[in-house]
Amino acid sequence: MATRIATFTNGDLGFPVVDTGPLEGPPVLLLHGWPQDQQSWEQVAKLLNDSGYRTFAPNLRGASNSANPASRRAFDAGSLRSDVTAMVRQIGQPVHLVGHDWGAALAWNVATHHAEVLRSLTAVSVPHPAAFIRALLTSKQAFSSWYMYFFQLPWLPELALGSSWLMTRALMTTGQRRELAARDARRNSTWSLRRGGLNWYRGAVTELPDFGSPTPVPVLQVWSDGDTAVRRDGIDRTHAHAAGTYRLKVLEGVSHWVPEEAPDELASELIEHFAEADRLST
Numbered sequence: 001m002a003t004r005i006a007t008f009t010n011g012d013l014g015f016p017v018v019d020t021g022p023l024e025g026p027p028v029l030l031l032h033g034w035p036q037d038q039q040s041w042e043q044v045a046k047l048l049n050d051s052g053y054r055t056f057a058p059n060l061r062g063a064s065n066s067a068n069p070a071s072r073r074a075f076d077a078g079s080l081r082s083d084v085t086a087m088v089r090q091i092g093q094p095v096h097l098v099g100h101d102w103g104a105a106l107a108w109n110v111a112t113h114h115a116e117v118l119r120s121l122t123a124v125s126v127p128h129p130a131a132f133i134r135a136l137l138t139s140k141q142a143f144s145s146w147y148m149y150f151f152q153l154p155w156l157p158e159l160a161l162g163s164s165w166l167m168t169r170a171l172m173t174t175g176q177r178r179e180l181a182a183r184d185a186r187r188n189s190t191w192s193l194r195r196g197g198l199n200w201y202r203g204a205v206t207e208l209p210d211f212g213s214p215t216p217v218p219v220l221q222v223w224s225d226g227d228t229a230v231r232r233d234g235i236d237r238t239h240a241h242a243a244g245t246y247r248l249k250v251l252e253g254v255s256h257w258v259p260e261e262a263p264d265e266l267a268s269e270l271i272e273h274f275a276e277a278d279r280l281s282t
Contacts, residue, residue, distance in 0.1 A: 008058055010086035013067035017058040017087075018042075021049030026119070026274065027091050030057040031084070033101020033125070034197045035167070035184050037063045040100065044259050047267035053096075053274070058087060060103065062196025070195070075203025077109050077210065084110045088117040096274050100124040100259050102200050105132070111219070112212030112241060120277035122220040122270060124258050125230055127238040130211040135234035144231055151201040158194045174228050175255025214243035218277040221246070222269060224254035224262070245280065247273070 002023040008015040018038050028048055030041040038057040045055040061067050061075060061083055069075070084106060088095055096119045099107030104126035111121040112128070126132065135141040151157050161167050164185045171181035188194050219242040223235045239246045249269050254262045 005056065005090060007066075008056075008083075008087040008090055010067075010083045013061065013069075013083070014064075015058040015060065015067050015083065015087070016064055017056050018045070019054070019056050020045055021054040022052055023054060025049075025052050025054035026278070027093060027095045028053050028055045028270075028274070029084070029087060029091070029095040029097050030055055031060060031097070031099035031103030031106055032057070032063070033099075033103045034200055035161075035171075035188050036101070037187060039183070039187075040257075040259050043263035044267050044270070047263060048270065051267075051271050053271075056087070056091065056095075060106070062199055063193070065192065068192055068196040069199075070192075072199045072202035073206050075199040076207050077204070080106050080200075080203075081109050081113060085114055085117055094119045096120045096122070096270075096277065098122040098124065098270060099126075101126055101256070105129050108215075108241070109212070111215040111217055113210075115215050115217050118215075118217045119281065120218045120220070120273060121215060122222065122273060123238075124222045124266065125224065125227060125256055127221065127223075127230070127234040128211070128241040129209065130241065131237035132230075132234040133209070134237055135231065139231060139233035141231045141233055144229055148201055151198050152205065157198050158191055161188060161194050161198075162191070164189065174257070175226055175261070176257045177260075180257070180260060211241070214241050216244045218245045218273065218280060219247070220269065220273040221248045222251065222258060222266065223248070224251040224256065224258055226254050227256040229256050245276075 041057040104123035108128045167185040168181045
């Protein structure tokens with residue numbers, strides 16, 4: 001008989017998780033981005049639960065004190081990928097995997113290396129990592145991603161983001177509502193949590209990239225034209241990393257913060273995508 005899960009584990013790391021919806025419903029694993037945590041999925045999760053899906057929204061590596069290694073090398077792609085595969089093992093069956101921001105990059109990472117643990121993939125806002133890197137080299141994406149270079153510096157980014165006022169204002173310039181920007185600034189009020197989030201950016205450059213193979217699972221890529229962090233170029237290159245069905249949904253007039261700015265539209269797209277993926281698998 002299915003029971004609720006309060007914490008996912010991977011070795012000595014513990015990932016608090018919000019497990020909601022029908023216990024026997026098809027499982028959906030929701031991966032948040034930076035500087036957010038599991039709270040960013042609350043509205044979408046409720047809509048999915050109402051449609052019969054069981055959702056799991058964990059705090060990822062670096063977002064809680066129980067899973068926050070100090071070393072940037074602990075945030076390499078393989079380590080982050082192992083967190084998700086450990087979560088799926090604990091769920092006990094393949095999942096519909098959904099990620100936003102860094103969670104989307106991680107979702108692509110899992111889908112192109114361990115497609116066997118997935119029913120489908122949905123990446124929100126961020127394209128496949130290889131497509132993103134290509135965009136950095138060939139388009140204006142490098143200018144939009146200036147902060148990624150700043151985050152490579154030791155201790156200075158932690159110090160700068162320690163100002164709740166500064167971090168709130170910075171998030172608001174990307175289109176996030178004031179109350180949500182202030183919330184996310186507060187949750188990063190400790191040095192260790194700021195370091196944990198920044199280590200996603202730092203860990204990404206500690207090894208040569210391994211992009212895996214085009215994933216055979218059905219893919220939904222979601223992007224919003226009001227996104228100031230991720231430009232269209234990388235999104236348009238992403239289809240090459242899907243060996244199965246691929247669909248791009250562009251949300252008009254929506255900022256980068258899709259799960260909280262457009263939860264109804266996103267949930268509707270997810271439900272349609274999940275149903276089609278399950279139909280194709282039968």
